[in-house]
Amino acid sequence: MTQRQQLLHLYMSNSAITSPVIAWAFHDGAAGAGPVLPDNSSEPPYAVGVQALEDGWRLIQMSPLNDPVEGTERRSSYLRYEFLFERMVDIGE
C-alpha cells in the first residue's frame, strides 16, 4: 500500500495544545486521494489543538518557547505557537 503525507499547521492562542486555534494551513501530499479538511475557510478545522489528536493526526513538532530578546521583548511579530501534525494516507497499490 502506497502512502502519502498530509500536513496540518495549527496556530494556538498560547503554548498549550488545548488552547484555541487562531490560524491554520493544510497541505495534502495525497492530492485529494484521502480525507481532507472541511471546505470552510472561515472557521478553524478544530476549535482546540487536542481535537486534532482525537481525529487521528500525529503531532510531529511544536514551537519552542524562546527567551525574550532585550529591547524587543514588547514587540509582536509572527504567530508564536505553531503545532505541526501529520497524517499518512493510503493512496492504493
Add this chain to the structure above:
Amino acid sequence: MDTLPLLSTVDVARFVADGYLRFDELVPAELNEGALAELAELREFAPFEGNPFRPRSGTPLAGCWPADSALRQIYDLPVLAGAIRSLVGDDPVYDHQFCHYIPAGSSGFQDLHCDAAVDSFDPTFDVQVFYFPQDVEPGAGGTRFVPGSHLRMVHENSVARYQHIAGEQFFVGKAGTVLLFHHGLWHAGQPNPSDDDRWMFKVRINPSERQVRKWDMSDYDSATVGNWDHMFATMEEGETAAGQMRRSHPWTRAGQDRLDTIDRVRLWRYLADDPDFDVDWYHTRTDRRAAQYRQGST
C-alpha cells in the same frame, strides 16, 4: 492650506487598532468608469518614460496623473484627500502604484504578505490606497487582508504559510470603495472565479513630515483619557481612543492582544505627540520602574 474633511480622533484610533479604514462607494460612478478606461490603457500600452500616468517615486501626490484624468479627480475627492492628510500630513509623496488586473476565471493568487521587505522599528508608516472601481461580490475573490496585523514586525512573504487566519477578511463591496491601509497590513490578491475581469488600483503614499496631530484634533480631549484609564481598575466608558486600542481580533484573542495594545500605544504616542498616553498602564508601569531603576543607579 485648503480645508478638507479630516479624520476624527476615534477614526485615527480605529486605524491604529485595525490597520485600515474603509470608505464605501466613495468614488462616484462616472469616475469609476473613467478610471477603468485609464487603468486598462495603463496596463496595456503604457511605456514608463514620459508617461503622465506613471509618476516618478518622490513626486508630490498633488502632482500625479493628468489634471483632467479620473485618477487625479479621485485623489482630489475631499474625503480621500482629507483622510490621507490626516495620516501622512500636508504634502504626501507618491511612492509607487500597481494596477492589479485579475482576468475572469483566473486561479492565480498571491501568498499572504506585507509590502515591506525590511522595515524600520520606528512608528512611522506609509499608507496604501486600495481602490476598487467595480463591484466585488462575495466569493468573487476580493483582496484578502488581516485586520490588526499591521504592527507585527515581519518581512514580506514570511507570513505566507498562514493559509487561514481567524477574522481575516476578503474584500466585498460596491464600486468606488476605497480601503486605506497602513503599509504593514498583511494582505494577498485572490483568484477571480467570477465571470468579470477585476481591477484594483493600489497607490503607496509616504509622509513628507512628522505625522503628528494631522487629523481633526477638536475632539482629542473628549476622546482621550488620562493614563489611569485601566480595564481592571477604573475605566472610562464610551467611545474613546483607548477603547479602540483595547479591541482584540479573533486571531489575537487570549494571547497576543496585550502586546498589540502596547504596540498601538507606541504608535499613538508618536501620532498624537502625547508621551503620557497609555492604555491599561502597560507602558506607564514599565516606564516608571525603569526611571526608578536609573535613578537608583546614579
